[in-house]
């Protein structure tokens with residue numbers, strides 16, 4: 093029988109890159125190691141939506157009232173080619189999930205806030221209730237998060 097200490101040795105060590113949403117212009121998450129040398133953090137300053145924050149020297153996206161417009165500004169500003177236009181993605185590394193316990197429209201109250209703001213037409217209703225997100229259409233832009241009055245849209249980082 094394996095003792096507890098030995099069992100822990102076999103546990104997967106969580107990657108320091110795993111639990112963040114990144115601007116959509118990186119090639120590999122490991123490339124963010126190059127951000128350690130970056131003093132100016134131009135990507136953060138360049139973001140017109142102000143959704144880039146620096147955590148452990150790396151740029152990470154946090155949604156508030158804004159979302160990502162895929163505007164390219166962070167990639168254009170990056171002096172170290174960590175973010176590059178040629179790596180532009182059509183989705184952020186995140187999936188949106190509607191919490192049906194919290195969502196008003198899943199609880200018999202009319203609410204179209206998330207659908208109204210979604211530029212991708214990714215949220216559909218069954219009549220006027222029970223919205224669902226089509227993950228094939230959703231870009232993970234995050235704009236629906238800030239408009240939800242009951243904070244019912246959660247994120248799963250990919």
Ligand code: SF4
Nearest residue numbers: 139160161162163166
């Ligand atoms: S693409 Fe534009 S909006 Fe999105 S994180 Fe970069 S600068 Fe911000």
Ligand code: SF4
Nearest residue numbers: 127130134135170172
């Ligand atoms: S500007 Fe480029 S190198 Fe500097 S923190 Fe942002 S992504 Fe990293």
Ligand code: SF4
Nearest residue numbers: 210230231233234236
């Ligand atoms: S995150 Fe997805 S569902 Fe939400 S507004 Fe953006 S595209 Fe639409």
